[in-house]
Amino acid sequence: MPRVKKKAKSRSHFTPFLRGVIYGLFLAGHTHREIADELVKADGSEASHGSVTTAIQQVQAHGGLLWDGETTADSSAGRPRKTSKALDRQILRLVFKHRGKTLVTAKFVRKKVPAARKVALRTLRRRLGEAGLAWLRRRRKTIVPAEYKTARVKFAKWVLSRTVATLQRWAYTDGTVFYLARSATEKLSSKRGALGTMVWRQANGADALYEDCVGPSAYWKAQGMPIRIWGLLVAGTLFVYIFPEGETMNRWWYAWIINTMFPRWLEKAAGNPDVFLVQDHERCLWSDEPRQAMRDQGVSLLENFPKCSQDLNPIETAWRELRARVAETEPESREGRADFIARLRNAVAWVNSNRADYLQHLCNSQKDRARDVIAQDGGRTKH
DSSP: OOOOOOOOOOOOOOHHHHHHHHHHHHHHHHHHHHHHOOOOTTOOBBOOOHHHHHHHHHHHTTGGGOOSOOOOTOOOSOOEEEEHHHHHHHHHHHHHHHHSSSSSOOHHHHHHHHGGGOOHHHHHOOOHTTTTTOOOOOOOOOOOHHHHHHHHHHHHHHHHHHHHHHTEEEEEEEEEEEESSSSSSHHHHHHTTTOOSSOOTTTTTTTTGGGGOOOOOGGGGSSSSEEEEEEEEEETTEEEEETTTTTOOOOHHHHHHHHHHHHHHHHHTTTTOEEEEOOOOGGGGSSSHHHHHHHHTTOOOTTTTTTTOOGGTTHHHHHHHHHHHHHHHHOOOOOOOHHHHHHHHHHHHHHHHHSSHHHHHHHHHHHHHHHHHHHHTTOOOOO
């Protein structure tokens, strides 16, 4: 005799309206079975005799006709909660305590918290989700080594003691690189790279090799000819110098840029070269030749600017705005170096014109960044 497959039990609860109907029919003299025969749950399943009995008992326990039919976490509706509020707090504290030091997973939580060993992994993940957490890719930011955190906090406190007039004289310098795609295939890979590393996919991985789920080559950023540029952000204006083909930054190039380009840029944006310069700690930038060029031009270098502090140099954020504009204006066909440089200069002009308020905000954000550094005890901030 063939085995008859049992019908799956419905997990759907009665709505407040149906609870009222059930209790009304009960008061009218209908039996529990007669009431069950008249009802259909929200998922389309039939109500059982036992579920009707439970609903009537529930209404009676909540004051009968005085109850509005709504259930709460403390009511007798549904399964009892598997974790207590104290355990939920303990799980959350554990995640933040070990995040960045250990691979924290639901299994790790259950291993470290004895009370959580009786709880399913799915329930632990649900508790973390209810706390506002999600399993997401880490931010692509460099960490701040412990030996530099103290210097960052010290610098941040020093910034907070500066006057607004002094901070308005700060200028920010840094370099970046763009790459020219050498073929249509590489250009397609570059566009795919702009979509990011995350995508909504089927949980079982069945669509992993679908065209719209495949990311760019791991080497796509290094493909093509590099276009190296150096920039200065001052008084809400971004200036750039494009290196000749094949040239890279060194002490002599930097001294030349300070002597030749800085005076024009500072005169145009700030009206005078008397500024305080913020720069990162590449060795060539702090060599004797650039330092002498700064003295010759009346530029004061902020020597107490801490290492590993890209988040304290607002020009890093200005590069993001420039890259976004370059991406928006990217042509469909392949372009050469001269065409890209022309488009890059137009992008700089567009950013200075259309993002002027934001660039000005970046130049005046020193104290906000300093407060964030102090709040993170010298660690990496959101900037």
